[in-house]
Amino acid sequence: MEGTETAERARLRRDLVDLLNTYSSEAQHIGHAFANQHRLHATDMHALLAVMHAERRGEPLTPGRLGEAIGLTSGATTALIDRLERGGHLRRSRESADRRVVHLRYADAGMALALAFFTPLAPRTDEVMAQFGVDELHTIEKFLQGMIGALTAYRDELRQS
Template structure:
């Protein structure tokens, strides 16, 4: 790699890390605002996001998998699910032929609260994405999936220690 290309790669690397950190911070501010408005804990928000993402992918979480995903013990996960269920944010669902298997779903009341809060953000993010071609968005998708994968790998490594 030529010297000027290496320098540019290093500059872009620093800039991208700073931008990812800034994005993460701003997303957390918005998440905290939603949590505060609805008297939720930070862990509640992590759980709700995990449940929503799993549902979007068509593979709803079990309580055990939720606990693994957000790093909680079985007892803490049960208390969290109970609290979110009482608040109308989550519901337990038995969809399997094995009635012992419980899946977690976003409850309609909780989804309505989230949609009301986050809907004003959608046109803003849509406007940004509309400025990119499909190919560019695919590159961003590949980049973000790789970065998330590296974070998850490191998180799992930290949990093992």
């Protein structure tokens, strides 16, 4: 019995990694289609996603934290933010008593473009998620958080070498 479980675990590991890679690739294709439609660079997409995720967590990014998150120098981050702000995708916001602290927010125009592009995808992903119970979704969430943590730790190691 133990050998079968080990073989099944190895198969699942291989298949899940392949599925994650395929998912990542397909998500990148969709992201590139959005970027091409709106004349954005791949780095712009990474920045917009980082800003969006930070806003959802209630922890808006500063320019410095955005640069760290996507691996850019201070100068490159400033150029990126300037470009996205000119394009109506981002806005700088001073929300702190310390007026030197700048937070990055998704601009209304940029959010409208993103919603128009990605909204047709929502019923498709909702249909898939509806096939799973809450407990199963919690397990999937835990798995994906762990995998993202592993990737992030490895990315950080690569940046240091």
